Structure formats: structure tokens, C-alpha cells
Amino acid sequence: xxxxxxxxxxxxxxxxxxxxxxxxxxxxxxxxxxxxxxxxxxxxxxxxxxxxxxxxxxxxxxxxxxxxxxxxxxxxxxxxxxxxxxxxxxxxxxxxxxxxxxxxxxxxxxxxxxxxxxxxxxxxxxxxxxxxxxxxxxxxxxxxxxxxxxxxxxxxxxxxxxxxxxxxxxxxxxxxxxxxxxxxxxxxxxxxxxxxxxxxxxxxxxxxxxxxxxxxxxxxxxxxxxxxxxxxxxxxxxxxxxxxxxxxxxxxxxxxxxxxxxxxxxxxxxxxxxxxxxxxxxxxxxxxxxxxxxxxxxxxxxxxxxxxxxxxxxxxxxxxxxxxxxxxxxxx
Amino acid sequence: xxxxxxxxxxxxxxxxxxxxxxxxxxxxxxxxxxxxxxxxxxxxxxxxxxxxxxxxxxxxxxxxxxxxxxxxxxxxxxxxxxxxxxxxxxxxxxxxxxxxxxxxxxxxxxxxxxxxxxxxxxxxxxxxxxxxxxxxxxxxxxxxxxxxxxxxxxxxxxxxxxxxxxxxxxxxxxxxxxxxxxxxxxxxxxxxxxxxxxxxxxxxxxxxxxxxxxxxxxxxxxxxxxxxxxxxxxxxxxxxxxxxxxxxxxxxxxxxxxxxxxxxxxxxxxxxxxxxxxxxxxxxxxxxxxxxxxxxxxxxxxxxxxxxxxxxxxxxxxxxxxxxxxxxxxxxxxxxxxxxxxxxxxxxxxxxxxxxxxxxxxxxxxxxxxxxxxxxxxxxxxxxxxxxxxxxxx
Numbered sequence: 042x043x044x045x046x047x048x049x050x051x052x053x054x055x056x057x058x059x060x061x062x063x064x065x066x067x068x069x070x071x072x073x074x075x076x077x078x079x080x081x082x083x084x085x086x087x088x089x090x091x092x093x094x095x096x097x098x099x100x101x102x103x104x105x106x107x108x109x110x111x112x113x114x115x116x117x118x119x120x121x122x123x124x125x126x127x128x129x130x131x132x133x134x135x136x137x138x139x140x141x142x143x144x145x146x147x148x149x150x151x152x153x154x155x156x157x158x159x160x161x162x163x164x165x166x167x168x169x170x171x172x173x174x175x176x177x178x179x180x181x182x183x184x185x186x187x188x189x190x191x192x193x194x195x196x197x198x199x200x201x202x203x204x205x206x207x208x209x210x211x212x213x214x215x216x217x218x219x220x221x222x223x224x225x226x227x228x229x230x231x232x233x234x235x236x237x238x239x240x241x242x243x244x245x246x247x248x249x250x251x252x253x254x255x256x257x258x259x260x261x262x263x264x265x266x267x268x269x270x271x272x273x274x275x276x277x278x279x280x281x282x283x284x285x286x287x288x289x290x291x292x293x294x295x296x297x298x299x300x301x302x303x304x305x306x307x308x309x310x311x312x313x314x315x316x317x318x319x320x321x322x323x324x325x326x327x328x329x330x331x332x333x334x335x336x337x338x339x340x341x342x343x344x345x346x347x348x349x350x351x352x353x354x355x356x357x358x359x360x361x362x363x364x365x366x367x368x369x370x371x372x373x
Numbered sequence: 374x375x376x377x378x379x380x381x382x383x384x385x386x387x388x389x390x391x392x393x394x395x396x397x398x399x400x401x402x403x404x405x406x407x408x409x410x411x412x413x414x415x416x417x418x419x420x421x422x423x424x425x426x427x428x429x430x431x432x433x434x435x436x437x438x439x440x441x442x443x444x445x446x447x448x449x450x451x452x453x454x455x456x457x458x459x460x461x462x463x464x465x466x467x468x469x470x471x472x473x474x475x476x477x478x479x480x481x482x483x484x485x486x487x488x489x490x491x492x493x494x495x496x497x498x499x500x501x502x503x504x505x506x507x508x509x510x511x512x513x514x515x516x517x518x519x520x521x522x523x524x525x526x527x528x529x530x531x532x533x534x535x536x537x538x539x540x541x542x543x544x545x546x547x548x549x550x551x552x553x554x555x556x557x558x559x560x561x562x563x564x565x566x567x568x569x570x571x572x573x574x575x576x577x578x579x580x581x582x583x584x585x586x587x588x589x590x591x592x593x594x595x596x597x598x599x600x601x602x603x604x605x606x607x608x609x610x611x612x613x614x615x616x617x618x619x620x621x622x623x624x625x626x627x628x629x630x631x632x633x634x635x636x637x638x639x640x641x642x643x644x645x646x647x648x649x650x651x652x653x654x655x656x657x658x659x660x661x662x663x664x665x666x667x668x669x670x671x672x673x674x675x676x677x678x679x680x681x682x683x684x685x686x687x688x689x690x691x692x693x694x695x696x697x698x699x700x701x702x703x704x705x706x707x708x709x710x711x712x713x714x715x716x717x718x719x720x721x722x723x724x725x726x727x728x729x730x731x732x733x734x735x736x737x738x739x740x741x742x743x744x745x746x747x748x749x750x751x752x753x754x755x756x757x758x759x760x761x762x763x764x765x766x767x
Contacts, residue, residue, distance in 0.1 A: 081533060142739035147472050147533055148689070152735040155682050159727030163420065288724075296537045335559040339549035346538040346545075353535060354528035 046191075046199040048331040052324050053208050057216065058282055060313075060320030062087065062274035062291075064219045066298025067305060067312035068226055069270035073132075074307060075230065076263035077243040077365040078139060079146040082153030083271045084295025086131040090275030092161040094124030095171070095286040098279070102172040117175055117280060124276035125269045131157070132268020136261045143369050154295075162288050174284030175213045181206035213281040215273060220313070222270075227309035239263055243363035246370035256370050271295070293346070300349035307362050315352075319345050406690050408743045409736035410704065417729040421721055431719035438714025439707035445714070447590065447598045451668065453706030455480070457605040457698050458660035459684035461612050462518075462653045464693040466532075468616060469649040470629035475521060475536025476657045477681025478543030483514035483658025485547045487665040488672040489565055491580030502583040507604075507662045514658015515651045517543065522650025526643035532650070540681065548674050551575045567671075576673035586667040599667030606699060608659065613695035615652075625649055657684070679727065686734040705730070 073080035097120040138149040188203035230236040241249040305311025326341040418428035438445045459476045466473035487510040521535040554562035567578045588597040616622040627635040691697030712723040
């Protein structure tokens with residue numbers, strides 16, 4: 042018989058795991074859209090960063106590499122940095138194409154997505170190994186035997202402090218960082234010069250230009266950061282969540298992130314809520330059998346995507362994005 | 374060729390008129406795509422060198438595999454068939470200012486519907502059965518395409534994300550339809566799964582012989598070209614006619630260029646949007662149906678996965694012109710059929726082709742890069758150089 046408490050804890054953990062890359066992806070979307078550039082290349086940026094982060098980890102794990110580089114914080118730190126820079130570079134490519142060469146931003150994003158699929162597939166070698174992924178930052182401070190056992194029903198057992206510990210503390214660096222970033226970005230958008238400029242450029246580039254803000258420089262910078270955020274999402278996938286790479290492993294998370302951003306009304310705090318909701322929908326697909334429910338998992342797998350459409354169609358309430366998003370600003 | 378035209382100091386532009394001007398414009402239109410393809414291949418060569426392989430051998434293998442072997446040439450024609458149709462599905466929507474990234478999903482729905490009608494309907498003469506299956510694929514793909522159209526028209530949901538989501542939904546839905554169920558029997562097999570295939574790859578039953586597209590040419594022992602290529606060419610001409618010679622086509626292009634102007638002149642923009650996506654979806658559905666009835670003879674999961682993205686590049690390489698689609702699809706079909714030889718001769722991973730295709734899309738879209746690189750001046754016919762921008766929120 043399935044133990045319900047175990048299933049619930051597992052689902053919550055899976056929900057958090059799925060929502061981290063979506064949160065970073067949504068932040069990536071916020072950075073670019075708030076400055077007036079649509080970024081549908083988030084998925085490709087994620088994939089590229091996931092790949093370069095993983096490959097760096099693989100290369101540093103080779104036997105010939107000096108031991109000081111192979112130690113856990115150094116190796117993973119370098120891998121993480123490479124992933125973030127890759128994302129940033131992809132962000133700059135998007136900026137170059139859409140701002141300098143005036144490519145339609147949707148097409149530019151599509152180029153990035155296809156390019157990432159091709160490049161990662163081309164350079165990926167199967168059966169590569171690493172020395173390991175990011176370990177959990179704190180670890181569960183409580184053990185199961187010493188914790189209080191709550192028995193609510195025959196098959197519903199909950200080990201009170203132990204299960205709480207698993208949810209709160211058994212997490213890696215990037216998971217905590219995603220939550221911190223939500224608040225940092227949310228605060229910075231309102232209270233810093235950068236945030237003010239970004240919002241001005243996204244809402245009314247003409248007015249911003251008149252006030253002496255360099256519209257294009259703001260957009261370049263924001264797209265770089267947007268890429269770095271997508272890089273964090275990608276790095277989470279290969280350096281923290283699974284520790285390995287697969288062709289096309291992002292499976293549309295970047296697009297879901299965009300929908301989550303819209304769902305969250307272009308605000309980081311809203312994005313976090315949206316990401317948790319979508320993470321839950323994704324977790325459900327994996328955990329359904331744990332609950333002993335016999336239902337085709339393929340149909341449950343449709344849930345996050347259907348949810349995205351429902352959100353986009355505004356059935357959950359109207360949202361209003363940055364006014365100038367999607368249009369190239371022509372400097373005079 | 375390109376440089377000699379531009380090193381000349383700024384001479385007064387000749388005024389062209391009449392048929393020669395049209396020819397010149399057509400050539401000008403071909404220049405950027407050709408240079409884009411060339412540049413993308415050069416970048417591909419660098420990538421091959423980076424992996425320590427020989428680019429000359431690789432592209433020799435690609436060329437031989439795509440054109441010189443009889444089987445290869447047939448494969449090129451066979452590969453280009455769905456690409457013409459799915460490229461049209463992108464181009465048609467684009468003319469209305471809509472970006473249809475949903476070709477993949479519409480194609481999957483068309484494929485599986487054709488397979489279902491192909492095996493479930495029995496006792497029809499071949500011509501009728503093929504027609505019925507294709508019509509079913511067209512209808513199913515059209516309905517799948519109309520969903521994002523309606524969502525755009527009535528709920529203002531941007532088609533880029535809704536079509537991408539519908540790709541994933543279509544793929545999961547088809548997976549369920551053909552799924553074999555759980556081994557303990559608690560989860561039932563999907564309604565279209567082949568019961569004789571337990572344990573193997575999930576797929577539908579094979580279609581009946583009467584539903585197979587006739588072959589037009591065979592290379593022994595068992596390699597043949599099906600009649601789908603003719604369907605694709607006829608449809609390309611028909612779409613060109615619909616776009617440029619019909620009232621609906623005029624309205625559609627008007628909505629694409631300026632939705633507000635179209636609205637003020639009495640065009641029902643919502644209706645045009647839905648109809649456009651319906652037809653685009655129908656074209657993609659037809660592509661899927663032709664693939665099932667001509668090549669695979671059944672539907673199985675994850676088949677023809679990259680067709681959806683390829684369609685976008687094919688369409689943009691042809692500058693979204695229906696009659697350019699066969700040429701652009703021919704090139705892409707060739708790249709696909711040559712990869713096996715390329716992989717065998719030079720040990721280059723097939724994914725390289727995807728990189729080259731992405732580069733082609735990038736260079737075609739960012740023609741300024743190409744113009745700067747090869748010093749090609751922008752065409753003198755400024756009026757002809759109109760840029761269509763699908764805006765994020767209209």
C-alpha cells in the first residue's frame with residue numbers, strides 16, 4: 042500500500058525541483074521584456090548553458106586534470122561560471138540580432154533555439170562522466186528515527202521534523218539562489234537606477250531617450266543579464282538536478298517560463314508563484330503512481346502546457362505587460 | 374560577382390522597367406539566400422574542423438549522398454515533400470502577420486489521423502481511401518491550427534506560445550493514443566495502439582494497402598518515391614494563387630501588413646486570423662498525412678521530430694514565397710538525405726546539419742550581416758523591400 046505522507050513529501054520536493062529552472066527562466070524573461078525585448082530564445086539559452094556547464098564539468102573530471110581543480114567547489118564553480126557566461130553570450134547574440142540587425146525578435150529567438158538544439162547535439166558525446174554534481178547545501182538536520190510520527194490514517198504517516206527538514210534543507214545552492222533572486226530582482230526593479238531605467242525603456246523608449254537614457258545600451262545589458270538568468274536555469278538542470286546531459290533536455294521549460302512570466306504579470310514575485318504552480322503540474326505527472334492512481338501519465342504530462350494556454354488566454358485574469366515590448370526602438 | 378557590383382562608386386541608379394526589371398528583382402532576391410547558405414556551410418566547415426574531421430570529405434559525402442546516388446536523389450525528393458507543405462504552413466500564416474511555430478503539432482495530429490483512417494476504414498477502392506485519409510489529415514491539422522487562431526482572435530493569446538504549447542500537447546496526446554498501457558494491465562492501452570506490438574515501440578497498426586500513396590518511381594530492391602511530391606507542388610501553386618489572386622488572400626495580406634487599416638476597410642480581422650491558422654494547420658496536417666501514407670505507413674512516437682523547426686527555416690529561406698518553397702525544400706531535403714553518407718564518410722554527427730540550418734535562418738533574417746560581409750548593396754527598388762514584423766502584442 043502506498044504511504045500517503047511519503048507521496049506528499051516527494052511531490053512537494055519534485056514541485057520545488059521543477060519550479061527552480063522555471064523561476065530562473067521567468068526572471069530571464071522579465072529582464073528582457075521589461076526593457077522591451079521579447080525573448081523566446083530562453084529555452085535555447087538554457088539548453089546551451091546546461092550543455093557547456095555539463096561539458097566543463099566533464100572535462101575537469103578527466104583523470105589528467107590537476108587535483109586542485111577537481112575539488113568539488115572549484116570544479117563546479119568553474120562549470121557554473123562557464124554556464125552563466127554561455128547564457129550571457131547567447132543573450133548578447135539575441136541583442137545583436139534584434140537590436141543591431143533589426144531581426145524580428147521572434148525570429149531571432151527562434152534562431153537561438155534551433156542553434157542551441159543543433160550545437161548541443163553536435164558537440165555532445167555520449168557516455169561522458171563527471172565527478173559529481175552540486176551537493177545539498179545544508180542537509181537534513183533531523184533524522185527519521187528521532188522525529189515525531191503523525192499518523193492521520195492507515196496509510197498516511199508523516200514524520201514531523203524529518204519531513205520538514207527534507208523539504209526545507211535538503212536543497213542545493215541554486216534552489217536557494219532562485220528564491221533569493223526573486224526578491225532581489227523584485228526590489229531592484231523598483232528601487233534602483235537600473236530598475237527605473239529598465240522600466241522606462243520598456244514602457245516608453247522615446248521618452249526614456251529624451252531623458253538621456255541610452256535605450257540600446259540598457260537593452261544590451263538587460264539581455265546579457267537575461268542570458269545569465271537562463272544560464273542559471275540551464276546550470277541547475279545539469280549541475281544540480283540530474284547531473285547529466287541529454288539532447289533537447291529542456292523540453293520547452295523556457296517557453297513555460299515565458300508563460301509563467303506573463304502569468305506573474307511581469308513581476309518576479311508573481312513569477313515565483315506561477316513557477317510553483319507549474320512545478321506542481323509537472324511533479325504530478327511523475328508522482329501520480331506514488332499515490333496509487335492508475336491514469337495514463339501522457340495525459341497528465343499535457344497539464345502544464347494546457348495550463349500555459351489557459352493562462353495566456355487570460356482566463357485567470359487580464360494582465361498588462363510593458364507597452365513597448367516587441368518593437369525595435371529606432372534611435373534618432 | 375557580388376563585389377564587382379559594389380566597388381563601383383555610387384553611380385546613379387538605373388531605372389529598370391518591364392520584364393527585365395522583374396528578372397533583375399528575382400535575381401536580387403536570390404542573392405541573399407544563396408550567400409546565406411554559402412556562409413552557413415562555411416561556418417559548418419569550421420565546426421567540422423573544430424571536431425577534428427575533414428570538411429571536404431564531409432561535404433563531398435553530403436553532396437554525393439544527396440544528388441549523385443539514385444537512392445539519394447530519390448530520398449531528396451521524398452524528404453522535400455513534407456517540407457514544401459510544412460514550409461507553406463509557416464509562410465501562409467506569416468503573410469497574415471502570424472508566426473506559426475505549431476507546424477510540429479499540426480503535423481503530428483495529421484499523421485496520426487491519416488494512420489487511423491488508413492487502417493480503420495476498410496473496403497474502399499484505393500483512390501477513395503487515399504483521398505479520405507488525406508482529407509481527414511487536412512481536417513484534423515486544420516482544427517488543431519484553428520485553436521491558436523481562435524485563441525488569438527478572441528482571447529488575445531499570442532500565437533507563438535500557444536502554438537508551441539500545442540506542439541507539446543499534440544505530441545503527448547499522440548503518445549497516449551498509441552501507448553501500450555502498463556504491464557500489470559491497470560492502465561489500459563491507448564485507443565489507437567497496435568495490440569500485436571506489445572513490448573516493442575509504441576505505434577499504430579500499419580495502414581491498409583488501399584490507403585498507401587502510389588509510387589511513381591522505384592530503385593531496386595525496395596526504395597521508391599511516392600506520389601506526394603506532386604501533391605506538394607500542386608498545393609504550392611494553389612496557395613500562391615489563393616494568396617495573390619483571391620479576395621481572401623488580399624484580405625489576409627492586408628491584415629499582415631496593417632491590422633488596423635484592414636479593420637477600417639471592413640475586413641473581419643478575427644475571421645481572417647482564424648481562417649489563416651486553419652489553412653496553415655491544414656497544410657501541416659497534409660504534410661503529416663502524406664508522410665504517413667507515403668513513407669512510414671503507420672504512426673509511431675517521435676517520428677519526424679525536427680520537421681516543425683525545419684519548416685520555419687525552409688519558409689524563411691524562400692522569403693515566405695509559396696513558389697519559392699519547392700526550391701528551398703529541395704535544398705533542405707538534400708541536406709537531410711546526404712547526412713547519412715556524410716556521417717559514414719567523415720564521421721560527422723548528423724546534428725551539424727541542424728546547426729547549418731539555424732545559421733541559414735540567422736543569415737537570411739539578418740540580411741545586413743550578409744550585405745556587410747559581401748558588400749552587397751540593398752536593392753534599389755525600395756518599395757519592394759518591405760519588412761513584415763509580427764508584433765508581440767497587436
